[in-house]
Amino acid sequence: MVTIYDIAKQANVSAMTVSKVINNTGKISEKTRARVKKIMEEMNYVPNSMARSLVLQETKMLSLLIPDITNPFFTTLARGAEDAAMRLGYKLLFGNSDESLTKEKEYVDMILSTRVDGVLFSAASDLSEPHLQTLRKHRIPFVLLDREVPGVESDAVTGNxxxxxxxxxxxxxxxxxxxxxxxxxxxxxxxxxxxxxxxxxxxxxxxxxxxxxxxxxxxxxxxxxxxxxxxxxxxxxxxxxxxxxxxxxxxxxxxxxxxxxxxxxxxxxxxxxxxxxxxxxxxxxxxxxxPAYQFGAMGIQLLVDRIKGATTPEWKKLVLPSELIVRGSSGRPPA
Amino acid sequence: MVTIYDIAKQANVSAMTVSKVINNTGKISEKTRARVKKIMEEMNYVPNSMARSLVLQETKMLSLLIPDITNPFFTTLARGAEDAAMRLGYKLLFGNSDESLTKEKEYVDMILSTRVDGVLFSAASDLSEPHLQTLRKHRIPFVLLDREVPGVESDAVTGNxxxxxxxxxxxxxxxxxxxxxxxxxxxxxxxxxxxxxxxxxxxxxxxxxxxxxxxxxxxxxxxxxxxxxxxxxxxxxxxxxxxxxxxxxxxxxxxxxxxxxxxxxxxxxxxxxxxxxxxxxxxxxxxxxxPAYQFGAMGIQLLVDRIKGATTPEWKKLVLPSELIVRGSSGRPPA
DNA sequence: AAAATTAAGTTTACCGATAACCCCAACATA
DNA sequence: TATGTTGGGGTTATCGGTAAACTTAATTTT
Structure with a gap:
């Protein structure tokens, strides 16, 4: 894989200069900037986001944990989350707990070791509480989705x-x-x-x-x-x-x-x-x-606000309304 | 966040010893091993998978790109992939291209910078070819799912x-x-x-x-x-x-x-x-x-085999049968 | 008893990027 | 002329882990 050092060598500059070109920081002349950029193109350079995450202490990844990936409510929610995340410059790591606490725990462990910046959490049940406490202990921000969990204070997007x-x-x-x-x-x-x-x-x-x-x-x-x-x-x-x-x-x-x-x-x-x-x-x-899509989209918004500290300390509770839609499955009782 | 150095200090050993305890490698006495483990527990240590990936040159992450997350065929496939991936010790990074080449390209860029170990790719269309060439150029193994792409040779799981x-x-x-x-x-x-x-x-x-x-x-x-x-x-x-x-x-x-x-x-x-x-x-x-679930599960299997080199060089083509199920939507033509 | 192993750790370098600080020539200012 | 200031860049340390080579004392072999 091509690294900034390879680019640096080709361009006859230091690696730091390349880094500065990539991030548009520091003082680099237009000439050098253009040369470095051209070489990056030629060598198909792609930054290694892990190396960057390691030093920056942020991954630009969020995790979405849902209890049932086959349910249209949650897949629609996932699309909303995905779109919002991408728009805000975050990747989304999906997890499907299948309403199982065991699977949920495995995902929480994965989330911790992956050092995601935050989690959108739709709990399997009230018994998910220890999992959320684990996240809290490790200071990973999370937003509860659809379901509240007794004993856990946090931001949340729920329906009424x-x-x-x-x-x-x-x-x-x-x-x-x-x-x-x-x-x-x-x-x-x-x-x-x-x-x-x-x-x-x-x-x-x-x-x-x-x-x-x-x-x-x-x-x-x-x-x-x-x-x-x-x-x-x-x-x-x-x-x-x-x-x-x-x-x-x-x-x-x-x-x-x-x-x-x-x-x-x-x-x-x-x-x-x-x-x-x-x-x-x-x-x-x-x-x-x-509004399932909104659940996901708003959830990401709240989460990113929390991560960036662009919000007040109180927990934000978003309650989205549900709409009664009358169709053929309901009618007058038999006489 | 707690690191192996924090653990090492507490346990009065070197960081390397901690690393060896974590990975069960090298020669460490039972006494030390137990002490280090205890301290890891107490301090809630979780390994930083980015740091590890950086040095090991593997992320233990795979990516699954599907064209329509609302379609039950693909969500079922996703579950199959997820289960298989987890079983084999991999995380799965989902991407939903929405049948759009633009979104697909964004995901490919993300895949490259995330340095995933491999990709399960269900192409938006034949025009996805350049995206696959990009993956190939960067030597990221991939398995095509459900859809073949002209001009691209690779492992694939398709239906008949x-x-x-x-x-x-x-x-x-x-x-x-x-x-x-x-x-x-x-x-x-x-x-x-x-x-x-x-x-x-x-x-x-x-x-x-x-x-x-x-x-x-x-x-x-x-x-x-x-x-x-x-x-x-x-x-x-x-x-x-x-x-x-x-x-x-x-x-x-x-x-x-x-x-x-x-x-x-x-x-x-x-x-x-x-x-x-x-x-x-x-x-x-x-x-x-x-058998949508099988598409995902077999795809992961093929992909992991390829990553580990546990397969012959020829491209593997898996063709899964489809089953005719006759139900109420078909009948004799009107007279 | 000397030499060879082995057990149990430690030291060092490195993965790929970035922050913080340093450097030096050219130019402007007092 | 002596002293800032600025443009354009380079050095070094660091993020958290791991491989490989090295150390040292204890044990075994001959």
Missing amino acids: SREGARKLVEHLVGLGHRRIALVNGSLSVSTARDRLDGYKDALKLNDIPFDESLAFESSYKHFEDEGMLRRMLELPDPPTAVFAGNNFLAVGLIRKLLELGVKVPDRMSVVCFDDLGASVIDPFFTVASQ | SREGARKLVEHLVGLGHRRIALVNGSLSVSTARDRLDGYKDALKLNDIPFDESLAFESSYKHFEDEGMLRRMLELPDPPTAVFAGNNFLAVGLIRKLLELGVKVPDRMSVVCFDDLGASVIDPFFTVASQ
């Missing part, structure tokens, strides 16, 4: 899960539903708790008692059934609508419902959080849509 | 697009279709050309003449219509089936068809390459399914 959930459920109530089930992600994830709260809010506002036998906990990754659905349908007073904690849960749920011959929305309405991405033929789901 | 296309079209012929349209990606992408060839193969095998007015060129990113569909339907002898070059084209196509009131598969059958991922409620498309 509680309000979004309330709007979805109130939409169902407005259609005439009174028996509304909740199929949620794991309650060890903050958004799942918020969505549960929003669900309860909506019930309370409409004088519907909270019925525990209608509230289920599954996983955001996929709908873990284990007969839950059948039990739900066999209830003395079964639900006429379901609020699914996220897009994948809704998909899994509907698949099962179809299998069981339960038509949506005729016999059962289904609403959920988050859109389903570009690969859907017929946007069918009534959703609380979140 | 020609055969997959033939199978899909023969399936349509078997159902009784004779007027079969092709809505393809840009012909500057190798898979699109192969799929066109496979389409022609199937026609020829069944004595159906190739009709140019039924072959359209769009983009793999999304269905660019511009009245193409209307023209197609208004043909004197309109098609009864369409073979779409990939999943996104099929989705775009079906959306338009639904808008125009053309029922699938009743009035029009649609088949395509590649599955649609986990966010689909009801697997509906008849597809040639490719």
Whole structure:
């Protein structure tokens, strides 16, 4: 590989002069500058960013840790982060924890040894807390994305899960539903708790008692059934609508419902959080849509501000609104 | 940040001894080893991988460049690559070129300055050739993924697009279709050309003449219509089936068809390459399914073999089969 | 008992870049 | 004439680690 010393030799100058040409610093005559530049071109010189990072103590790399790379919400978020990072002159090191704490830990170790300048962190669950403490201990700035983690103070970009959930459920109530089930992600994830709260809010506002036998906990990754659905349908007073904690849960749920011959929305309405991405033929789901791209873009912005110290010491909390989009999966309850 | 020198001082040994403990090399007594390890723990030491890379001349990082991060085919491929890379002790630097040559070039520059050990490259188009030549010039090993690039010899993992296309079209012929349209990606992408060839193969095998007015060129990113569909339907002898070059084209196509009131598969059958991922409620498309995860995993394997010189000099070409999966989007032509 | 090994570390140089400081001639100023 | 000042560049030390060669005392071999 060509180094500044090779260039320096060819150009009959010192390595420092070459460095100055590269960085446009110091006093170099136009003649020398041009000569050095020409030689750099000819020799296909590319600066070694590791050597530079070592002395500058910054890598110009950020890391993005997401819990599910197959979920369109997170891939869209990733695009937003990537675009913003590139625009601000940073590279982005992706990590996909697959909602697994073990994998997440491996990524945190990697992040530390890579000396990235900051991390965009979408936690696998509340149990990610030690990982975040590790980052904090090593003074690596981070911004939480989508999910807050109890016991961890930091900058964060989240959605308004509680309000979004309330709007979805109130939409169902407005259609005439009174028996509304909740199929949620794991309650060890903050958004799942918020969505549960929003669900309860909506019930309370409409004088519907909270019925525990209608509230289920599954996983955001996929709908873990284990007969839950059948039990739900066999209830003395079964639900006429379901609020699914996220897009994948809704998909899994509907698949099962179809299998069981339960038509949506005729016999059962289904609403959920988050859109389903570009690969859907017929946007069918009534959703609380979140601006996923913005999550990523704003997250990077906050992170870079923090890295550069271009912000006040208080933690910045950005809450992005979700939008209720009514489509075909929700309708009036059967008579 | 804690360095080996800090550790060395605490442990009353030289930095080299610490280095040897870390790498399990050289001769160090069990006593010293234990003491140094304990101190590393206590001080939360994490090796600086840049410093190490600088002297070892290897980064243990690979780069994966894909053209569309929103497409489930590529995200699944990415997961395969990520898992394999981590298993082999490599980090993965993702890049999303968005099918844009400009972005792709930016990533290539980044790759060079980051000194990654190798690149998994899914080219935006044939015009990516100069980018690959740049990598070659700098002796960065790469493996082409999914798409070949004319004028570039290299290791590659591809699908059998020609055969997959033939199978899909023969399936349509078997159902009784004779007027079969092709809505393809840009012909500057190798898979699109192969799929066109496979389409022609199937026609020829069944004595159906190739009709140019039924072959359209769009983009793999999304269905660019511009009245193409209307023209197609208004043909004197309109098609009864369409073979779409990939999943996104099929989705775009079906959306338009639904808008125009053309029922699938009743009035029009649609088949395509590649599955649609986990966010689909009801697997509906008849597809040639490719083992996307394997593309990534095998690609990494090939790449690492090449990096380590654990392979013969000839270029390895891995062709992964595609599987015809018949579902609801294809049926008999209308009577 | 002398020579040869070996165990356990240490010293030195280097990877490729940059910051901070130094140098010297040419010109301007008092 | 003596003294700044400035343009254009060079020297040296350093970032955090590792390879290779070197040291020294203890142990083994002959």
